[in-house]
Every structure is written in structure tokens, then in C-alpha cells.
Amino acid sequence: MAAETTIVVLGAGINGAAIARELTLSGVGVIVVDGDDIAAGATAWSTRLIHGGLRYLEYGEVGLVRESLVERNRLARLAPHLVRRLPFYLPVQGRWGGLWAAAARLVGCESLARAWQGRHGRGSWTVGIGLSLYDLLAAGAGWPRHRMVRAGRGCLPLIDDRAFPFAGLYDDAQLLFPERFTVELLVDARDIAAAEGTRFEVATHREVQFGHDGVLRVGPSAASGPFEVRPDAIINATGAWVDRTLAAVFSGDAGATGRRLMGGTKGSHLVVRCPSLRAALADYGVYAEAADGRPVFVLPFGPELVLVGTTDIPFSGDPAEARTDEAEIGYLLAAVARLFPTVALRRDQVQQHYCGVRPLPFVSGDARSPAGVTRRHLIVRHDDASLPLWSIVGGKLTTCRSLAETVAATVLAAVGLPVRGTSRERPLPGACGGASRDAVVSACRDLAEQAGVPRADAGTVAEQTAGLFGSRAAAVWQSGRGLAALGGPAALGCPAPLGGLIRGVGLPRAAVGFCVREEWATSLDDLMERRLMLSFHERLSRESIADVAESLVAAGGLPPDHVAAAVDGYVARLEERYGRRVPRASDGPGSAGGTN
Ligand SMILES: Cc1cc2nc3c(=O)[nH]c(=O)nc-3n(C[C@H](O)[C@H](O)[C@H](O)COP(=O)(O)OP(=O)(O)OC[C@H]3O[C@@H](n4cnc5c(N)ncnc54)[C@H](O)[C@@H]3O)c2cc1C
Numbered sequence: 001m002a003a004e005t006t007i008v009v010l011g012a013g014i015n016g017a018a019i020a021r022e023l024t025l026s027g028v029g030v031i032v033v034d035g036d037d038i039a040a041g042a043t044a045w046s047t048r049l050i051h052g053g054l055r056y057l058e059y060g061e062v063g064l065v066r067e068s069l070v071e072r073n074r075l076a077r078l079a080p081h082l083v084r085r086l087p088f089y090l091p092v093q094g095r096w097g098g099l100w101a102a103a104a105r106l107v108g109c110e111s112l113a114r115a116w117q118g119r120h121g122r123g124s125w126t127v128g129i130g131l132s133l134y135d136l137l138a139a140g141a142g143w144p145r146h147r148m149v150r151a152g153r154g155c156l157p158l159i160d161d162r163a164f165p166f167a168g169l170y171d172d173a174q175l176l177f178p179e180r181f182t183v184e185l186l187v188d189a190r191d192i193a194a195a196e197g198t199r200f201e202v203a204t205h206r207e208v209q210f211g212h213d214g215v216l217r218v219g220p221s222a223a224s225g226p227f228e229v230r231p232d233a234i235i236n237a238t239g240a241w242v243d244r245t246l247a248a249v250f251s252g253d254a255g256a257t258g259r260r261l262m263g264g265t266k267g268s269h270l271v272v273r274c275p276s277l278r279a280a281l282a283d284y285g286v287y288a289e290a291a292d293g294r295p296v297f298v299l300p301f302g303p304e305l306v307l308v309g310t311t312d313i314p315f316s317g318d319p320a321e322a323r324t325d326e327a328e329i330g331y332l333l334a335a336v337a338r339l340f341p342t343v344a345l346r347r348d349q350v351q352q353h354y355c356g357v358r359p360l361p362f363v364s365g366d367a368r369s370p371a372g373v374t375r376r377h378l379i380v381r382h383d384d385a386s387l388p389l390w391s392i393v394g395g396k397l398t399t400c401r402s403l404a405e406t407v408a409a410t411v412l413a414a415v416g417l418p419v420r421g422t423s424r425e426r427p428l429p430g431a432c433g434g435a436s437r438d439a440v441v442s443a444c445r446d447l448a449e450q451a452g453v454p455r456a457d458a459g460t461v462a463e464q465t466a467g468l469f470g471s472r473a474a475a476v477w478q479s480g481r482g483l484a485a486l487g488g489p490a491a492l493g494c495p496a497p498l499g500g501l502i503r504g505v506g507l508p509r510a511a512v513g514f515c516v517r518e519e520w521a522t523s524l525d526d527l528m529e530r531r532l533m534l535s536f537h538e539r540l541s542r543e544s545i546a547d548v549a550e551s552l553v554a555a556g557g558l559p560p561d562h563v564a565a566a567v568d569g570y571v572a573r574l575e576e577r578y579g580r581r582v583p584r585a586s587d588g589p590g591s592a593g594g595t596n
Contacts, residue, residue, distance in 0.1 A: 004029045004198060005415055008216055008231040010245060012204065014043040014178055015377075015395050016237035017185035018404035018423075020200075024192040025421030026412055029199035031229055032186065033218055037204050037526045038519075039182040041239045041319065043397065044530065045356020047269065047297050047309045050075050050083050050398045051172040052138060054090075054287070055295055056375060057130050064376045066137045068398045073141035075401065076173050079428040081437060081470030082181050085143070086174040086299070089157045089284040090131075091164035091339065094123045122289070124148055124166040131168050146170035158280040159339050164288075174285065174299065178397050179530040180468055183519050184428045185400075187472075191429065192421075202520050203227075210234070210250050214387060223522045223557070232415050233388035235407060240264040240319040240357040242391045246382075255384025261393050263362035264316075266355060268324035269309035270332050273538055274349040277306050280340050290335040298336060304538050305351065308332045312358075319357035324579070329353060351538065352580035361393050377403050379410055388414050430470025440473065441466045447477040451508065453501065461506045468511075468533060476514045502547040504539045504585055507532055512551035522557055524549055524566050525573065535574065541585040545570055 005028045009016045012034035020030045034040065052069040053061070075083045122130075131146035147169045151161035159167070175181055186202055193200030205221040216234070220226045238245040243262045250256035278300065286298040294312060301307040311328045329350060336345050361378055377395035381388075390411065395403050401423055409419050427433075432440050444462035453461050465473040500509055515521040515531040527548050529535045534544060549566045552558040558566060574580045 005232045005417060006031065006199060006229060007411060007415075008033060008229060008234045010034075010208065010234060010236050010249065011041070011238035011241070012038040012182070012186065012202065013041045013237065013239050014039065014182045014185070014397055014400045015239070015392055015403055016235070017182045017189070018400040019235055019237055019392075019407045021185045021189035021192065022401075022404040022408035022423055023411070024189045024196065024198065024200060025423060025426075026408060026417065026419050027196050027198055027421075028412070028415075028417065030189065030193070031199070031201045031203065031218075031231070033206050033208050034202075034204045035207060035238075035241075036320075037521075037523075037530055038186060038202070039179040039530050041241070042356045042359055043178045043182055043239075045267065045269070045354055046178060046397055047267075047299070048175050048178060048301075048307065048397075049086075049172060049285075049297070049299075050175050052134055053375060053396070053398070054130060054134055054170075054172075057133055061376065062133075062137070064399075065134070067402055068396065069134070069138040069141075071398050071402050072173050073138065073143065074424070075175075075398070078426065079181060079184070079431055079470075081430050081432055081440070081466065082177060082184070082428070083173050083175050085171055086285045087283070088170050088172055088287050089159070090127055090168040090170070090287050091151065091159045092122065092124045092127050092166040092168065093164055094166075124168070127166075127168045131170050134170065143171050155282050157282050157284045157286055158342070159286065159288075160341050164339070172285070175397060176302065177468070177533050179533065181397075181428070183531065184430055184470075187429050187519065188426070204520055204526075205522060208249050210253065212252055212386075221522065231387065233390075233411050235411060236389065236391040239359040239392075242359065242393060244318070246391065250385065250389070253386050255386060256382045256389055260362045261378075261380060261391055262359060263314075264319065264357040264360055266313045266315035266322045266357050267310040268328040268332070268353055268355040269307055270324075270329060270350050271301060271352045271354070271536060272306040272308055272336075272345065272349055273304065273351045274306060274343065274345050275304070277336065277340060277343045277345055277349075278304060280343055281306065286339065288335070288339055290331065291338060296332070296335040298339065301536070302538075305536070308336055315357050322355045322357050323577070324353040324355040328355075350579070352536070352574070352578040354578055359394055379403075379407055381410075381414075428470070430472040432471040435471060437466065440471050444473045444477070447474060448508070451477055451510075453508075457501075457506065461501065461508070464506045465508065465511070468507075475518075476511050477508060479510055479514045479517070502532075502534070502551070503543040504541045505534055505537045505544050507534070509547060509551040509554075512548055513555040516552065516555040516557050524552060524558070524570050527552065528570060535578065535580075540582055542567060542571060542582055543585045545582070 007030055009020045009032045012032050020032045023030050050072045052065045056065050128148050135145045149167050151165050151167050190200050207219040209217045215228050215230050218227050236245050246257045281300050288296050290296045297309055299307045375396055378393040380391045441462045444466050445458045448458040448461045521527050521531045545567050549563045553560050571582050
């Protein structure tokens with residue numbers, strides 16, 4: 001029997017994960033290696049929208065917008081627990097502005113477009129034409145068509161209606177947690193590989209080195225030892241790190257290096273806790289222009305928070321080092337103040353910020369502004385490399401699946417294998433198997449009550465678990481029961497009750513073990529930021545972090561005497577990286593109350 005073909009995917013961002021899943025559908029062995037964790041790059045630093053990209057129409061990217069809209073509709077159908085439709089409000093200053101600027105942009109004259117755009121931005125005619133084209137390109141999915149309205153009427157966002165007397169209303173979608181979407185892509189890939197009987201591995205927190213002998217050496221992590229593999233092909237899906245990966249991993253292979261592919265820009269977001277701003281949104285996403293004409297989103301981020309983004313600043317350093325600076329915070333606060341002058345958003349209402357680098361293609365010279373660089377992806381083959389090697393440049397969350405389909409077809413053809421399956425109609429594992437979200441939440445509530453969660457808290461807990469895990473939430477609760485049957489927390493060296501909840505945040509402690517066993521979580525950072533999404537939780541406290549750390553001890557992921565240091569380290573990371581200060585539960589209202 002012929003040896004199994006093995007393809008290595010470097011990078012477990014949304015693109016690497018989608019490519020890995022697509023390849024498993026064709027029956028090849030896949031190993032995914034990440035230097036950090038799953039979704040630790042741009043995937044986590046995005047605006048979290050699954051959208052057609054209305055503004056790309058101005059740059060003539062009609063094909064990209066069409067592809068994005070088709071994928072938006074598909075992902076909302078195949079991952080309804082994570083991708084949700086969101087109505088958008090696009091405030092407009094006048095009637096006629098922006099027509100000439102849009103025309104200039106369409107023919108690639110960005111500087112002329114900026115000059116013509118002047119102080120008045122896009123008018124209702126320009127916006128109406130753009131939204132009509134958007135409707136046309138999205139045709140067939142049954143989403144509502146756009147409407148142009150006068151501001152200040154009905155239940156609409158409370159935008160300054162003297163400055164912005166008109167608005168366009170249209171629908172796009174929000175993916176609150178692309179981190180969880182990426183994890184589910186890999187969970188699905190593992191399930192597919194198990195059914196196919198093929199090799200599938202995810203190795204995180206690893207360094208890799210490709211040798212002259214054709215062997216890829218994967219270094220050890222804190223949790224596992226090193227290993228070697230002789231791949232048939234490698235896909236470099238390391239996002240904004242693509243050039244750095246080529247230089248570091250393939251340093252001995254002149255055919256793989258030399259050409260600059262990446263020209264990223266840094267983008268920052270604010271997570272704001274301001275009840276009056278959250279209420280003023282009226283559950284719409286607002287898509288507007290800042291004073292300098294750059295696009296700005298003000299979005300509901302769960303029931304209490306607001307996400308504001310983003311900036312777009314050329315960045316050439318290590319993407320892992322990109323941080324939001326005070327100038328960006330001031331710029332985004334000013335953009336909100338311009339739209340919502342009565343809200344008076346304060347600096348101290350910024351709960352945290354985050355920053356990442358867009359993996360955009362390198363463009364020589366400065367012919368286009370950062371906003372004008374294409375968001376289309378490129379699949380670059382390194383023809384002179386010593387094994388079949390491709391780099392993925394660019395892309396969006398929205399098009400991860402279609403990108404993966406193209407990459408899989410390209411790579412399989414190159415290694416002489418057919419495409420045997422596609423993800424076009426394949427739901428993600430938590431997609432509720434046809435059950436409605438309400439049914440999943442109701443099942444979670446029953447499970448929570450059976451696990452001893454007080455009735456008054458069970459609803460919140462059920463919403464939270466279903467919001468993270470979809471229909472897999474039932475398995476989270478059941479895994480808690482399974483562990484308890486093994487002898488309970490004491491037998492596992494865990495001082496905290498497993499059946500209980502993580503203090504302040506309404507998630508079962510059993511979710512920690514579930515993420516360690518089922519979702520490749522190995523550290524406190526992985527759990528807080530990319531599995532349980534607690535780093536954003538408005539009621540996060542030191543006690544919540546300690547509960548996660550203690551549950552990680554129970555799951556075998558942390559020595560018991562490391563808990564205090566791990567909690568201190570994580571609290572420091574939150575402050576350094578996200579500007580977030582975490583109080584003790586006892587430090588005051590809003591800090592850590594809620595479900596216990
Ligand atoms: C500010 C901002 C806003 C955005 N908003 C949106 C949006 O609203 N909607 C949308 O559709 N798209 C958006 N995007 C684009 C989207 O986020 C990215 O295109 C997408 O996440 C890229 O995914 P990726 O998997 O290619 O890269 P990444 O998510 O960056 O993943 C790359 C992975 O490679 C790993 N890695 C790095 N070096 C190595 C190495 N040597 N070996 C192994 N692994 C390595 C990293 O740890 C990382 O996990 C936005 C991007 C940014 C930055």
C-alpha cells in the first residue's frame with residue numbers, strides 16, 4: 001500500500017485551520033503546527049465581521065465582494081451558533097458628496113479621491129448606489145435589501161442627526177469569536193480524519209525548522225516532546241509572519257526565500273464598557289467615516305460591551321509586538337464622539353484594547369493608501385524551493401473557506417491527488433445539527449440545573465455555554481460529570497469543585513478540562529483568550545482567573561504549586577498587552593459580580 005501523503009500547514013489561524021480541514025476532506029494526512037496557539041494572530045485581532053466589504057466596491061473589487069457575500073451567507077448557515085446576522089446603520093452627511101471621489105478611487109487615484117472627498121464624506125446617492133450593488137451581488141440568499149432612511153426616526157442608533165441627516169440600513173454578519181470558529185474548524189478536521197483513518201495532528205507552541213534532508217523538525221512544547229516529519233508539501237499560512245517564517249524555517253533553502261510578500265498594516269480596536277453608548281447603538285452595527293475619511297465600525301460586542309475599530313497604520317516590525325498606542329485610542333474615541341456627541345465616552349470607559357497586523361500583500365511605492373491595498377488573497381508557489389511549498393498572502397476571515405478550497409485544489413493537483421470532498425455544505429461541529437439556538441440554550445439550561453447550578457443563574461450560564469460551544473455545550477457538561485465519576489476534584493488534585501462555576505463569569509469549570517482534552521488548550525493564556533473568551537468578559541476578576549488556573553491543574557495542564565504565579569503572570573499580561581486592569585471580586589461593583 002502506498003504511504004499516506006502528509007501535508008504540513010504552518011500557522012493555525014483561520015486560514016491555516018480552514019486549509020487543514022479542506023485537505024482532510026480529500027483523505028490526506030495533515031499536520032498543523034503553530035509557533036503560538038490556535039488563532040493567536042490576526043484572526044483574534046480583527047473587527048470580527050463576516051461581511052462583503054462594502055467599501056471594496058469603490059476600489060473596483062467586485063469579484064472579491066461577490067465572493068465575500070456568498071461566503072457570508074454560507075457561513076451564517078453553516079455556523080449559526082457563531083456567525084450571526086447584524087443590521088448595520090451607515091450614517092450619511094448630505095446628498096451628493098463622494099460621487100467624484102468614488103469614481104477616482106475606482107480608477108486607482110486614491111490621492112485625488114481624498115482631495116475630492118473633502119469634509120463631507122459620501123452622500124446618500126453614493127451610498128445608495130453602493131448598497132444597491134451590494135444587494136445585487138448578494139442576490140439569492142434571501143437577506144433583506146438595503147433601505148435609505150432619514151435619521152432620527154424609529155428605533156435607530158442615536159447618531160447626531162444634524163450632522164448625519166440620512167442613513168443607509170443593510171445587513172451583514174458578526175463573528176463574535178473567530179478564535180472559537182478556528183478551533184471548531186480543527187475539531188471538524190480531526191473528526192473527518194478519524195472517519196477517513198488518516199493522520200491529523202495539531203501541534204501548538206512549537207518552533208519548526210526545515211532541513212536539507214527534507215525533514216521538518218518540530219520542537220517540543222511545555223506539554224509534548226519534539227517530533228520529525230517528512231512532508232510531501234508545506235503550506236505557509238502564517239499570516240503577517242509569512243516572510244519571517246520563510247526566513248527562519250527555510251533559512252537553508254534559497255528557493256524559498258528572497259522575495260518580499262507581506263506589507264502589513266497595524267489595526268487597533270477598543271472594547272468599551274459604556275452603557276449609554278451600548279444603548280445608543282440600538283443593537284445595530286454602525287459603519288461610518290472618521291473625520292479623515294477612514295472607515296470606522298462601532299459594534300455591539302455582546303449584551304454590555306461595544307467594539308470600536310479600527311486604525312490602519314503601515315507596520316514592519318514583528319506582528320507579535322504590535323500594540324495599541326494612546327494616539328490610536330484618542331483617534332477612535334474622537335471618531336465615536338463625532339457620531340455620538342451626547343454620549344460623552346470617556347477614556348476610563350475603555351475596558352481594554354487590542355491590536356494586530358493585517359496580512360496584506362506588499363505593494364511597492366505608496367501609490368495606494370493602506371485602506372486601498374487589496375484584501376484579496378494570493379497563493380504564491382515557491383517554484384525553486386526544495387519541496388512543494390506555498391505561501392498564503394492576505395485574505396479575510398470571511399473568505400477563509402473559499403481560500404481553503406482553492407489552496408487544497410492547487411496543492412492536491414501538485415502532489416498528484418484528486419479533490420475528494422469539499423466543505424461547501426458542511427456545518428461546523430457546534431452548528432446545532434439543525435436544532436434552533438433556543439433549543440440548544442434550553443438543553444444547556446437543563447444540564448446546568450442538573451449539575452446543581454441555581455435556577456436563577458442557569459439561564460445566563462446556558463446562554464454563555466451555548467454562545468461559545470453551540471451544540472457541543474452538552475458535551476462540556478457531560479465531560480464534567482465524567483470527571484466527577486473518576487473520583488471528584490480531590491482525587492484529581494484540584495482544590496475547587498469541578499461541578500461549580502468559574503466565579504463571576506457564569507461558565508462551568510468543566511469547560512476548562514473540555515478545552516484541554518478536546519481543543520488543544522495547553523496554557524492559561526490559551527484558555528482565557530482563545531477557548532473560553534474570558535479575557536473580554538466584563539466581570540472578569542482575579543478569582544475567575546484563579547478558578548481557571550485551578551481547573552487547569554485538575555486537567556493536568558499546570559502543576560498545583562504554579563497556580564499563584566500563573567495568575568499573577570496572566571494579570572500582568574492583561575495589563576501590558578490589552579491595557580486591562582483586573583480587580584479582585586471584592587474590589588467593587590461591576591468588577592466581578594454576577595453568576596457564581
Ligand atoms: C485590524 C484587523 C481587522 C480585520 N477585520 C476583519 C473583519 O472584520 N473581517 C474579515 O473578514 N477579516 C478581517 N481582518 C482580516 C483577517 O483577520 C485576517 O486576514 C485573517 O485572520 C488572517 O488569518 P491567517 O490565518 O492567515 O493569519 P493569522 O490569524 O495571523 O494566523 C497566523 C498564525 O501563524 C502563526 N505563526 C507565525 N509564525 C509561525 C511560524 N514560524 N511557525 C508556525 N506558526 C507560526 C501565528 O502564531 C498565528 O497563529 C482583519 C484583520 C485585522 C488585523
